[in-house]
Amino acid sequence: xxxxxxxxxxxxxxxxxxxxxxxxxxxxxxxxxxxxxxxxxxxxxxxxxxxxxxxxxxxxxxxxxxxxxxxxxxxxxxxxxxxxxxxxxxxxxxxxxxxxxxxxxxxxxxxxxxxxxxxxxxxxxxxxxxxxxxxxxxxxxxxxxxxxxxxxxxxxxxxxxxxxxxxxxxxxxxxxxxxxxxxxxxxxxxxxxxxxxxxxxxxxxxxxxxxxxxxxxxxxxxxxxxxxxxxxxxxxxxxxxxxxxxxxxxxxxxxxxxxxxxxxxxxxxxxxxxxxxxxxxxxxxxxxxxxxxxxxxxxxxxxxxxxxxxxxxxxxxxxxxxxxxxxxxxxxxxxxxxxxxxxxxxxxxxxxxxxxxxxxxxxxxxxxxxxxxxxxxxxxxxxxxxxxxxxxxxxxxxxxxxxxxxxxxxxxxxxxxxxxxxxxxxxxxxxxxxxxxxxxxxxxxxxxxxxxxxxxxxxxxxxxxxxxxxxxxxxxxxxxxxxxxxxxxxxxxxxxxxxxxxxxxxxxxxxxxxxxxxxxxxxxxxxxxxxxxxx
Numbered sequence: 001x002x003x004x005x006x007x008x009x010x011x012x013x014x015x016x017x018x019x020x021x022x023x024x025x026x027x028x029x030x031x032x033x034x035x036x037x038x039x040x041x042x043x044x045x046x047x048x049x050x051x052x053x054x055x056x057x058x059x060x061x062x063x064x065x066x067x068x069x070x071x072x073x074x075x076x077x078x079x080x081x082x083x084x085x086x087x088x089x090x091x092x093x094x095x096x097x098x099x100x101x102x103x104x105x106x107x108x109x110x111x112x113x114x115x116x117x118x119x120x121x122x123x124x125x126x127x128x129x130x131x132x133x134x135x136x137x138x139x140x141x142x143x144x145x146x147x148x149x150x151x152x153x154x155x156x157x158x159x160x161x162x163x164x165x166x167x168x169x170x171x172x173x174x175x176x177x178x179x180x181x182x183x184x185x186x187x188x189x190x191x192x193x194x195x196x197x198x199x200x201x202x203x204x205x206x207x208x209x210x211x212x213x214x215x216x217x218x219x220x221x222x223x224x225x226x227x228x229x230x231x232x233x234x235x236x237x238x239x240x241x242x243x244x245x246x247x248x249x250x251x252x253x254x255x256x257x258x259x260x261x262x263x264x265x266x267x268x269x270x271x272x273x274x275x276x277x278x279x280x281x282x283x284x285x286x287x288x289x290x291x292x293x294x295x296x297x298x299x300x301x302x303x304x305x306x307x308x309x310x311x312x313x314x315x316x317x318x319x320x321x322x323x324x325x326x327x328x329x330x331x332x333x334x335x336x337x338x339x340x341x342x343x344x345x346x347x348x349x350x351x352x353x354x355x356x357x358x359x360x361x362x363x364x365x366x367x368x369x370x371x372x373x374x375x376x377x378x379x380x381x382x383x384x385x386x387x388x389x390x391x392x393x394x395x396x397x398x399x400x401x402x403x404x405x406x407x408x409x410x411x412x413x414x415x416x417x418x419x420x421x422x423x424x425x426x427x428x429x430x431x432x433x434x435x436x437x438x439x440x441x442x443x444x445x446x447x448x449x450x451x452x453x454x455x456x457x458x459x460x461x462x463x464x465x466x467x468x469x470x471x472x473x474x475x476x477x478x479x480x481x482x483x484x485x486x487x488x489x490x491x492x493x494x495x496x497x498x499x500x501x502x503x504x505x506x507x508x509x510x511x512x513x514x515x516x517x518x519x520x521x522x523x524x525x526x527x528x529x530x531x532x533x534x535x
């Protein structure tokens with residue numbers, strides 16, 4: 001007897017308050033085990049997870065979930081004074097356990113503990129393999145790196161041990177070693193887990209892949225590589241079918257033209273014979289009408305063949321997926337090669353970025369990369385042993401957590417604030433080159449997907465007046481699908497200023513054409529190295 005899928009979607013639809021549809025009549029299932037949910041940015045993956053999790057209410061249709069579930073959102077919205085215990089989701093249970101250990105007999109404490117008397121043992125079992133067993137549960141997350149906070153949030157869902165877990169971009173901000181720890185957690189995860197991610201290694205751990213494309217859900221058996229292989233086979237067949245259909249259409253059109261030429265010749269010949277042959281008028285009219293009727297039938301038949309061939313071509317072309325490219329024409333920021341851009345100072349020396357150099361700042365989670373960027377951007381002098389200093393005024397900064405723009409305003413309105421001389425049409429054209437078109441350009445930023453919001457923030461840097469001479473990007477591939485990462489590289493390829501990037505995405509760094517890397521070490525020093533691979 002086949003197993004009942006843990007999640008079923010029935011004609012699921014969701015509309016924004018503006019009336020714009022984000023999901024329409026979605027049908028499908030998510031099977032038991034590990035499933036990767038994939039699709040281009042803006043296809044609705046995060047919205048779908050929120051609908052399944054009950055964070056959004058369907059406009060129509062329903063979501064059928066067989067059991068309780070846990071949900072990790074794409075962005076952890078946490079206050080700086082949130083504790084590790086709260087991040088793990090065990091705060092009330094932990095406090096109740098400590099109260100009981102101190103002699104409390106309050107029934108509410110026993111209710112809070114429930115069946116979790118082994119909480120501390122289970123917590124130690126989860127944290128020890130990760131080297132986090134000494135982490136204080138009272139510690140505030142403001143003292144943690146983004147990667148450490150994300151990993152702890154995932155561990156909290158493991159401790160919850162609910163039958164179904166939804167993870168939206170869980171590898172955001174994770175360095176390579178921490179990603180490996182996350183992979184280990186996913187491999188041994190009990191129950192059903194659905195993951196949205198652009199991390200191919202994580203998607204390769206999945207038992208199934210579900211694609212959300214053009215408003216339809218489709219289930220593939222196997223991990224991401226199997227899905228891509230099957231999709232590539234289908235696309236090759238679709239392209240061949242489109243070529244064949246196009247060739248058939250050309251043949252039918254040519255035969256239609258040739259037939260019309262023959263009909264015209266036959267008509268001229270018939271008229272000449274009638275005029276020269278002395279046929280009775282009634283017979284000549286009969287022959288002419290018969291000829292015109294035959295010609296009409298032939299035209300109708302040929303037109304039908306052309307229309308049929310045209311329809312087959314259109315159907316074949318629908319199955320061929322187009323690959324879009326970001327194409328941004330950026331003004332030259334006029335950064336001289338001799339101009340000092342920034343300086344990093346540390347106990348044993350200093351390093352200077354000069355001219356339009358492309359540099360990656362690397363290092364493990366918690367090493368202080370984001371802190372160093374904040375020091376670099378600060379106007380206040382720093383007394384830290386490791387500090388940064390800027391020599392430019394025209395600097396664009398994309399923080400790890402996208403902030404700075406008005407989330408209640410549209411992409412067009414936000415870009416208009418940084419490019420005041422541009423008309424609305426020019427701004428829309430700029431956004432279209434960043435693959436943000438139509439109604440998406442008019443929706444509030446808060447209603448856009450993570451990848452779409454990122455493109456607006458990127459546009460606010462690339463299209464700002466005057467053009468920034470230095471771009472600083474902190475984990476820019478967070479929330480971006482695989483195609484969008486490639487598109488980001490294309491956009492940055494057109495930029496002729498200096499570039500300073502913090503990223504744990506090695507494949508992304510390989511595509512940027514970096515001049516060198518600066519690794520931030522535990523002792524606070526910076527070590528210069530050069531890329532070992534370039535894509």
